[in-house]
Amino acid sequence: MEELTGQLVVVHPQLTTDPVSRQGQIGLIAIADLQKDNISVGFGGGPLGRYSSDALLVLKDKRELYQDIMTGVKDMDAGTFKDLLDINMKQEYSDYGHISAAMKIAVENPEVMKRSMISLEDYISRNHNINVSEEVSFER
Known part of the structure; x- marks a missing residue:
């Protein structure tokens, strides 16, 4: 199965609401929960951004x-x-x-x-073999 974690994405430049203000920036998928359409993206520093799959581009x-x-x-x-x-x-x-x-x-x-x-949402629909839930736990 193909996984999304570790994949590079771009936050859509015209995204109107982005709490971490990363529109147009490239990030790395850290956590993907496709059942909830919640993708967490890291940008090499600062907090993770949380996005829906239609707000990210590949x-x-x-x-x-x-x-x-x-x-x-x-x-x-x-x-x-x-x-x-x-x-x-x-x-x-x-x-x-x-x-x-x-x-x-x-x-x-x-x-x-x-x-x-294309949007990550379109990418996912074209690649049906992606895990539906790829929660990554960071246990110590």
Whole structure:
């Protein structure tokens, strides 16, 4: 089963209410309780942010993104095309550094973000093999 904990996500830049004010920032899923639609995200310091799955964004699957780039090339400007290809090339390396760099490119341009990212909610619905509850307990 695929797990969400440890996955990089972006807090939707247009999120209107965010108690930890992390809109547009990249974080790491620390705890995911999908039954309650409660995702806790860490940002490398400070408190965890708690979000619903529709408030978080992830990159599209690299094969899907590549296909979208090639079929939509006529409908985009050269800068968007270049950025999308750069994101897609970074996805070839599945380490945090490359994925984080790809997400930063996506967030900088609303058109690129729209074409390269989907909500975590959509990602979950496409990947039915994700655990429904992935509570992580931190016992001492």
